[in-house]
Amino acid sequence: MHTEILGIFLIFLLSVLLAWPLGRYIVSVFQGEKVWSDFFSPLERWIFRLAGIDPHQPMDWKQNMMALLGTNVFFFLLAFLVLVLQGYQPFWNPVGLGNWEPTLAFNTAVSFTTNTNLQHYSGETSASYFTQLLVFCWLQFVSAATGIAACALLFQGLVNRSSATLGNFYHLFLKSSTRILLPLSIVVCLLLTLGGTPVNFEGLQTVTTLEGDTIQVAGGPVAPMVAIKQLGTNGGGYFGPNSTHPFENPSYFTNIVENVSILLIPMALVFAFGFYLHRRRLAMLFFGVMTLLFVLFVALSASQEMSGNPNYTALGLADGQPNIEGKEVRFGPAASSLWGVSTTSTSNGSVNSMHDSHTPLSGGIFLLDMFINAIYGGVGVGFINFFVFVIIAVFIAGLMIGRTPEFLGKKIEAREVKIAALVVILHPLLILGGTALSSYGIQRNPDVGWLNNPAYHGFSEMLYEFTSAAANNGSGFEGLADNTPFWNILTGIAMMLGRYLPIIGPLAIVGSLAVKKPVPETVGSLPPESFAFGAVLLSVILIVAALSFFPALTLGPLAEYFTMGK
């Protein structure tokens, strides 16, 4: 048992140790300093010339926002068209898979464009190799690069002393893909291939088992896609059951590689904040607040899974066995819990165990993680979400000590706080509104057949689905029969709003902060690096998440927990 605990310590420590130098490197890339990857610059220059982009033309927050939205709309349209017309193009489609139903295509195109990767389809039975690579694998790069570029704009806005320009989105976007995501993906892909993750175009292979049965085994170009799915906090698996599948994640070694990849860039961007603004202590404070919650969540989830399900004992099984339903023997319950917390806190959404089958409190932790959605967070957007909590905390701390709130030498005024508050309210609105609607649907027509589990757990399934959509996570309580127009359209809308408004809002905040005259720091200002501010920040995060979501958590996971084994 103790080797399982050692294993999760190893994964966490590796992630932190690798994230630190990566954060430094990311800042060098953002700021255009000389780096080893400069051999990409001829290619980048050629692309910019072709596209008619002047990478050094500075843009203000609105111009950048238009560029971000414009590219993303184009990504979505292209993906949608390829999906609904999949059957018409014969290339890289050995199994002859057909066209997608439009609402499913809509949901999936939104899902991959918004870096969510909620999957209402199963990869091996509905997506051709062409779709897997030229749509999904591509979108996993560009949606992640969109988030990282947005984060770079935010950093620059916080640095500015009365200048409205935040940098050039196109430039940051392309460099995020070529300099950060591509090199890391190549390394991770190689490690995965070494670990036995296949990469081939074999289609379905026929196997004659030892007992003489004939079975079909689906393969494909798995390793390259798994690499970017983890690094870009996408989470969209090649196969239906994601990284539980022994081809996506064949061993404990590949599990380490993949789990580190999930945490790597989100952690690195917190450090990058410190390097970019020369505020390393503040970055450490942010990292500390996030890590405190992260470690707490892992400990709680792992202890629940390792101590098992009391209902098993009632059936006569020996006491003290873990809850291994929906989990793989090669990972064990501890690594499954660490992965679950990693994937829900970083809005990754890939799974190495079935979250639907976790014990109630562990499932509740995953929900809480996505309610907060800023513990390290999705690539780029995680830090942006965290920044919103920081603004609220600064405001509240300012009220408490009776001074005008300020952050990094800029006054936080009504406009900024209003935007931050709206962004914070959006998340529960989408989640609770959606869950209420679907609960009403079930109430009106109990035979609608969505739920795979009755009672409290069924409620959790619906709550989880909307939470995952709004948080752009993509994991699911996968028992939910979610490939219906109702779920496809509603979660599609939730993903869009949950993606773009929380990017636009904070960029509007820094857009207005960027042009404000700096106020000198005095003895009266609250230093954000202080322990006191850390405590306020932590409380704000917990109170916002708890106040908005506690009733829903009570109806789902908590009710299930308290009635378990009764």
Added chain:
Amino acid sequence: MKTLRPILILGIVTIILFGGIYPVVMLGVGQLMPEKAAGEPVYHDEQLVGFENIGQPFDSSQYFWGRPSAVAYNAAATGGSNKGPTNPEFLSLVEDQIDSLLKYHPDKEAADIPVELVTASGSGLDPHITPQGAVFQVQRIAQARGMSEEEIRSLIDQYTEDAFLGWFGPSAKVNVLTLNLALDAYTGPK
């Protein structure tokens, strides 16, 4: 048009780079490790009998059995049960598994059963069980094969895989397919 050009070109160039060139190059590099790139296939008398990491169904009494699978080990449409821990339907499935195991192992009782033998994995293709899960089945296999229990136990020992580097992850597991191949290849004590 002026704003459309960067968007269209960036979109198309990135498709070619990340949807085309990147995976194809990685596919090429993968060919340097053909065994791995093919998913570690297992051949027996030049016939493809499985993949090392893909669990397959076993139900005859001369073989070790793997875990229950929500998809009956269908490696073309994989998945878990997604049953919640308090779902009565799920608990009755576990109960059925216990009953059926006890039927084939009359010398045992429910408290002897390692939990992975009665619960489904997430992928439906879990290739492993714990060594306890293998030992549980020893008597049945010994009878079916006319081998001694001692011989089978020593095979299990031989094929028990340690934690990663001896330190990290689940402390012991057995690959069911590998172990069954070893059973078939067994020619007597050395």
